[in-house]
Amino acid sequence: MQAARGGVGVLLVGPRVALHAELGKHAGSAALPIEVVEAADVIGMDEHASDVRSRKEASINVCTALVKEGRAAAAVSMGHSGATMASALLTLGRIKGVDRPAILTHLPAQGGFTTLLDVGANADVKAAYLAQWARLATVYLRVVEDRENPTVGLLSIGEEDHKGSALVVEAHGLLRAAHGQGVNFHGNVEGRDILRGTTDIVVTDGFTGNVVLxxxxxxAKVLFGWVREALGSTLKSKVGGLLVRGALRGLAERMDPSTYGASILLGVRGLTFIGHGSADARAVKNALLRAERAHEAQLVARLEAALAGETPQSV
Amino acid sequence: MQAARGGVGVLLVGPRVALHAELGKHAGSAALPIEVVEAADVIGMDEHASDVRSRKEASINVCTALVKEGRAAAAVSMGHSGATMASALLTLGRIKGVDRPAILTHLPAQGGFTTLLDVGANADVKAAYLAQWARLATVYLRVVEDRENPTVGLLSIGEEDHKGSALVVEAHGLLRAAHGQGVNFHGNVEGRDILRGTTDIVVTDGFTGNVVLxxxxxxAKVLFGWVREALGSTLKSKVGGLLVRGALRGLAERMDPSTYGASILLGVRGLTFIGHGSADARAVKNALLRAERAHEAQLVARLEAALAGETPQSV
Structure with a gap:
């Protein structure tokens, strides 16, 4: 409803009766551009992602089919991440030149945010994937976030070119070769560079990226908990704590993942956003606004154009 | 000098004249148990770790030789990490049953600290290494840090047994098999568990571990910088900031890596500690005190006993 009030047309996919009942609780919902689309089945958080193959009526499959048919501009899900990925891949297919889609997200950093991918779609990767993801993320930042010529860092364990795992050293060579041709390659970055914002984009495998995220x-949660604890530890700090509360609240909001709404599955032929299972209303609204921005920027077509001419590893 | 005042006998390895000149600046140093051992050469931070093979007079080689000869209980270096590892491995050799030494470190966590390894010795690993490191870290925590039956978590991207990269899934099987036999295996843990202190020990490859560290x-640095910034943002928060300064200082100290002094290279036949190049006096003192504790606990002999009967992958 918050996004719809902001002008985003929403197709709400799920059990029609329950969704209408829920909408009915909110005054003014009938006047908003919200349409309910029936989906009798849902893939639960504890079920298998591969279930998307057989359960065509599952809400996520109905969602991605709407995108495939052009009835929806994007699929946005706060449900089963694996099922969302599997459904998008199965229904929408891959962009030509992309071996594997990756999940791209944003982390708060000095000077704004750092864009990180892959944060969990691919635990085992090849060096070529990392180079493709650098290209995809560059286009994404340029057309959706208005960053001109964003810099790309390759996550490693030393800044020198030869440092890192065998995979990273190979990827470094590919990225070096891609520099100036769709990728503004900065070189290796380390764990500390992510929040420093040394580069706009940090590319890594989905195992390391998920651990990082x-x-x-x-x-952030643990540290803020400790700050709160420290502020309550003495009478003096309690009084001071009351005075600094407002200033720290702005900081907590900055660190809140719901500011960024949802992550995007980059590399499939259709817009797909994947949010936290614990997402709140603000996160869902921001995800829908971001989806609309990506659609208006014709992100998928721009990604396809950028990757045309790339030869994928596997076909 | 701080450690020597605490009763630790120190062999200071380096250019004799310069070290004596430095000691001479500090009143009372002559009465302390500090002996200077000549080493004319030093492997600089920008030189190659492999130089330890040819440059026998390099300070790190003199250090590890002192350990090998039994003249020193431990080698402690705040210099070139790679050279320290290479020199220790070359001079002291591996403990039987250990394929590759790992670097173990501590991170502040809820309830105390979490022990993490490997944080950078091995960018490319085999599953068997992770199982060996779990054993080594268990012995370390038991004998040096007095933790009874410490729990071991395997860093992955989902708590379920089958989640993770192919390597992690294989390691999970090995750790499951080792449970109750020198390893108290908790199962997979995620990035968020490290600071939560879900397990005493977190085992991972040296690439992921170094990124995590x-x-x-x-x-921590970036967040505290933002807290400081927020406290200085308004007059009200500035006044409050003065009142909470003391409480936050304790927290900053807790987050300071120098509290833990140095990391230990686990798996070589002799105590070897590796600190930050940016270590301060407190870090060096704490590293020396930790080294003494490990020596008194007969750590290396205990590790050898625990790993006896293990068949290494490579010989």
Missing amino acids: KLAEGE | KLAEGE
Whole structure:
């Protein structure tokens, strides 16, 4: 409803009766551009992603089919991440030149945010994937976030070109070769560079990226908990705590993942956004606004154009 | 000098004249148990770790030789990490049953600290290494840090047994098999669990571990910088900031890597500690005290006993 009030037309996919009942609780919902689309089945959080193959009536499959048919501009899900990825890949297919789609997300960083991918779609990767993702993320930042010529860092364990795993050293060579041709390659970056914002984009495999994402979010929570604890530790700090509360609240909001709404599955032929299962209304609204921006910027067509001419590893 | 005042006998390895000149600046140093050992050469931070093979007079080689000969209980270096590892491996050799030594470090966490390894010795690993490291870290925590039956988590991208990269899934099987036999295996843990302290030990490859370490340290710095910024943003928060300064200082100290002094290279036949190049006096003192504790606990002999009967992958 928040997004619809902002002008985004929403197709709400799920059990029609329950969704209408829910909408009915909110005054004014009938006047908003919200349409309910029936989906009798849902893939639960504890079920298998591969179920999307057989359960055509599952809400996520209905969602991605709407995108495939052109009835929806984007699929946005806060449900089963694996099922969302599988359904998007199955229904929408891959962009030519992309071996594997990757999940791209944003982390708060000095000077704004750092764009990180892959944060979990591919635990095992090839060097060529990383080079393709650098291209995809560059187009994404340029057309959706208005960043001109964004810099790309390759996550490694030393800044020198030869540092890192065998995979990373190989990817470094590919990215070096791509520099100036759709990728503004900065070189290797380290864990500390992610929140420093050394580069606009950080490319890594989906295992490391997922660990980074969960560590970064988890650490922010733990540290703010400790700050709160410290502020309550003495009478003096309690009084001071009351005075600084407003200033710290702005900071907490900045660190809140829901600011960025959802991650995008980059590399499929259709817009697909994947959010946290714990997403709140603000996160859902921001995800829908971001989806609309990506659609208006013709992101998928721009990605296809940028990757045309690339030879994927596997066909 | 701080450690020597605490009763640790120190062999200071380096250019004799310069070291004596430095000691001479500090009143009372002559009465402390500090002996200077000549080493004319030093492997600089921008030189190659492999130089330890040819440059026998390099300070790190003199250091590890002192350990090998039994003249020193431990080697402690805040210099070139790669050279320290290479020199220790070359001079001291591996513990039987250990394929590759790993670097173990501690990160502040809820309830104390989390022990993480490998944080950078091995960018490319085999599953068997992770299982060996779990054993080594268990012995370390038990004998040096007095933790009874410490729990071991395997870093992955989902808590379920089958989640993760092919390597992690294989390691999971090995750790599951080792459970109850020298390893108290908790199962998979995620990035967010590291600072939550879900397990005492987190085992991972040296690539992921190094990214985690540098991200965790970097994020703490960035977040505290933002807190400081927020406290200085308005007159009200400035006044409050003065009142909470003391409380936050304790927290900053807790997050300071120098609290833990240095990391230990686990798996070589002799105590070897590797610190930050940017280590301060407190870090060096704490590293020396930790080295003494490990020596008194007969760590290397305990590790050898625990790994006896293990068949390494490579010989």
